Amino acid sequence: MSKNPTLTKMGITSVENIDKYTVQHQGEVDVLKIYYKRPKGSLLSRSKKFSFMRGRNYLPIEARNSKAFDQMESINPELMHAIDELKQLNATREKDSKMDPKQRMIADLDHLEKVMTSKIDDLRRQIEEMK
Incomplete structure (x- = not known):
């Protein structure tokens, strides 16, 4: 079984070339951008972008005699797993090179x-x- 099943599922095969990543919130979408270390003149892309829709949970509003529900956005579980795997990769690299x-x-x-x-x-x- 792969050490990074979520990243593999996303199509990321060369995890050893990952340099860094960023996560941005754009409305109802979270954008994960992964940057790669590439040699000069490489034709491979230097980054990949993945978009994840935020989930919606409806919670009851704490009000007297209220039957209303309030929307609450939650981060996509797949994004959370990907970030966890990227953090593990980063932690391993930081131990290797200070x-x-x-x-x-x-x-x-x-x-x-x-x-x-x-x-x-x-x-x-x-x-x-x-x-």
């Missing part, structure tokens, strides 16, 4: 600079194509 916080921040800045440069270049290319 990076100095200063080095980590510099690496994050370098990555951000690459992403921003790439995005700016892409936008300039799109503008040039409009002419």
Whole structure:
């Protein structure tokens, strides 16, 4: 049996290449974005995005003689399992490599600079194509 059944079910096969992940709440949807470490020039995607609808639970409102129900949103169980598996992967990696916080921040800045440069270049290319 797989160590990461939820991630495998989501189609993630190369868990050793996962660099980091983020979770964002967008209305009634939670978005899990997984980032990968890829060598320069790789044709594989650097990230994958997964959307999970929030469930709705209806709870009785605590009011005198009230039969009303209040909506309460809950996080998708599959998302919770995926986050747990990603946390376990991250914990294992952090034990293996303890990076100095200063080095980590510099690496994050370098990555951000690459992403921003790439995005700016892409936008300039799109503008040039409009002419």
